[in-house]
Every structure is written in C-alpha cells, then in structure tokens.
Amino acid sequence: MISSTYIHIPFCHHICHYCDFNKFYLKNQPVDEYLATLDQEMSLTFDLHPPGEMKTVFVGGGTPTALTPKQLEKLCQSILARAGGQIEEFTFEANPGELTEDKLRVLKEYGVNRLSLGVQSFNDDLLKAIGRTHQYEDIVSSIDAAIRTGITNVSLDLIYSLPNQTVEDFKETLDIALAFDLPHYSGYSLIVEPKTVFYNRLRKGQLPLPGEDTEASMYDVLMNTMEKKGISQYEISNFAKKGYESKHNLVYWSNEEYYGFGAGAHSYVKEVRRSNHGPLKKYMDPLEKGHLDYLEEHTTTVEERMEEEMFLGLRKVEGISVKRFNEKFNQNPFILYKGPLQELFEKGWVTHDEQYIKLTREGRFLGNEVFQYFLQ
Numbered sequence: 001m002i003s004s005t006y007i008h009i010p011f012c013h014h015i016c017h018y019c020d021f022n023k024f025y026l027k028n029q030p031v032d033e034y035l036a037t038l039d040q041e042m043s044l045t046f047d048l049h050p051p052g053e054m055k056t057v058f059v060g061g062g063t064p065t066a067l068t069p070k071q072l073e074k075l076c077q078s079i080l081a082r083a084g085g086q087i088e089e090f091t092f093e094a095n096p097g098e099l100t101e102d103k104l105r106v107l108k109e110y111g112v113n114r115l116s117l118g119v120q121s122f123n124d125d126l127l128k129a130i131g132r133t134h135q136y137e138d139i140v141s142s143i144d145a146a147i148r149t150g151i152t153n154v155s156l157d158l159i160y161s162l163p164n165q166t167v168e169d170f171k172e173t174l175d176i177a178l179a180f181d182l183p184h185y186s187g188y189s190l191i192v193e194p195k196t197v198f199y200n201r202l203r204k205g206q207l208p209l210p211g212e213d214t215e216a217s218m219y220d221v222l223m224n225t226m227e228k229k230g231i232s233q234y235e236i237s238n239f240a241k242k243g244y245e246s247k248h249n250l251v252y253w254s255n256e257e258y259y260g261f262g263a264g265a266h267s268y269v270k271e272v273r274r275s276n277h278g279p280l281k282k283y284m285d286p287l288e289k290g291h292l293d294y295l296e297e298h299t300t301t302v303e304e305r306m307e308e309e310m311f312l313g314l315r316k317v318e319g320i321s322v323k324r325f326n327e328k329f330n331q332n333p334f335i336l337y338k339g340p341l342q343e344l345f346e347k348g349w350v351t352h353d354e355q356y357i358k359l360t361r362e363g364r365f366l367g368n369e370v371f372q373y374f375l376q
Helices: 031-048 069-083 101-109 124-129 136-149 167-179 197-203 212-228 247-253 280-288 302-313 322-329 338-347 367-372
Strands: 004-009 056-061 089-094 114-120 154-160 184-189 232-235 238-240 259-261 266-269 272-275 296-299 350-352 356-359
Touching (some): 004 247, 031 280, 056 247, 069 101, 154 212, 184 212, 247 302, 338 350
Parallel strands (some): 056 089, 114 154
Antiparallel strands (some): 184 238, 272 296
C-alpha cells in the first residue's frame, strides 16, 4: 500500500532567477478555489487507489508558506481528513521571511513536524543576485521562530556554484549554517534550466558562473565539512544527524510509489507514472467537474523499473540493496548489469560488497554520468 504523498502549492510572492518549478505569482490567483480542487483530487484519487497508513507528506512549491494562516489551516485540514491518522513525517517547504509565528502555530497545531527552509546562501549580495527576497537576518528569525513554536526538525537548503561565488564564500555559508546545529542540510549545485531568468542571461553571456572545477571544489568542501561536523551524507546532496534523514525523499530514492497532488505534480501509483497539468485552469477545470485528467500517463515496464531502481538507488550513499533488488524483480543486478557495472568498477566510480552496490566518493562527483550506464 502507498504511504507517501507530495502536494504542490504553486504560488509565490516572487519568482527566483533560477527556478523552473511550476509556479505563479500569488497576486490575484484563485488560491481558495485551488485548495478546494486539491481536496477534490485527493478524494477522487484515494477512492480509486486507496492508500495505506500515510507515513510521509511533503508540501512543496512554489512557496506553501505564501498562503495566509487561514488558507494554511484549510490545506492542513484537507490533508489530515484525506490522509487520516498520525503522519509520521509531515514536511512543509518554507521561505525565510514569510514564516510568521501565526503561520507556524497553524502548522504545529495540525501536526507539521518538519520544515525545509529555502535558505540558499547567507551572503546578502548573493541572495539578491539570485533573486531571493530574504536576507541573513530573516533566516535567523525564521529558524528561531520555528524552534520556539516546537518544530525543531528543520532542514536548510543551500545552493552552490552561484554567479561570482567563490569557494571561500561557500565555506562561510557552511560555517554559518552549521552553527545553528540543525538536524538536516541539503546542498545542491546550481543548474541553469530553460525558461528561467538565469537561462536567458547565460545565453547572452551575462551569467558569470564559477566553472566546473570550482563547483567540484565546493562539493568537496561540502562533503568534508559535513563529515567533520558528524553530519552523515546519506544521499548525493543530503546530510543528516542519525535518525533525521528525510523519510519522504528516501521513498523517491528507494523507487517506491507515492501520490502527487496539485498543478504540475507527479505521482507513481500502481506502476504508472503520471504528471498533472501545470496551468491552473487546465488542472482545476476537470476536477471542478468531478473527474481526474492528466497531462501524461506512462505504465512502466519491468525493464524501466529495474533501471530506475539502479540509478535512483545509487543516489543513496548506502547504495542499492542486492537482496531488495532480487526480491522486487527476481533478478541479480550483478548478472543483469554485468557489463555496465564492470566498466564502472574499473573506472573506480562504483564499488560493492555482497550486500550493496554504491558510488565511490569519486563517483559522487560524476553521478549523472554513472546513471547513464543504466538507461537504455
């Protein structure tokens, strides 16, 4: 039975220069109507594909905390009514500076027990350059407010390889972030995606990025610094104190099924991957008439599921469980992928023992290249 749900809130007060997620300026949007159709989508989907006991819910965006306290309350009520019971890990993404105490009290009241804060950097100049509206002091006040409210499981998202960023800049951001002594940190290199402000600037030669060597140095610093602080890397971009790994994201990396609700959301249910319409009207109209309608539906083949098991599993530092792969597919990955694995072992990018196949430290720098070996 499926026990994880992702919910997409596509509204933002401001659009960041690097963001390519499905999002809309909040002003004059039909937010209340959207929340009603979101509830309808959950109802129709759960009737069609009944869930198990819901263990993880992740509310992302966009900016979920751009909603008013009243709207957040309506959303949480809807989630709890549909998901039922006690949610083991209930996460909200949040922007520093928008996380008021009123909003935090609502989240706490309805069982939200984890926050993912989009910090990105502690350097005010860099924050301005990437289109963020918060500053250093907003981050500090948001973390303090969350902990005062009783939500102590806080994760900070950081981005490196930003325009004009140096290795020293990133070291300083890491030092400040770790001084908060939080249980979870994520560090992602900047990816310039089409249809973003940064993409247009890059095409015009107006985006001074640090370059691949500097980016690799920053990733090296990230891994070394976390290790020295006793915060374990459990996935290519994620680090946590023991017991604070993101249970929801581990569902994705373990290639397990999950529901996805909201405009532009993706789901993986009964071996079918689905994506919702992104534009609000296309997403909302069918639901307001009482039926589900998807942008795309793809029934995965056994071969695709095995490939996904490999390249998603390799994102985890512990790697792919040989036993679990055998149990799921009645296949031995050492035999099935003998050629690619042998080549990767020889390159020194992947290693193994009897129980797990995993990336080496060098392989973590080359993750996307490694993953290509398992895609037909």
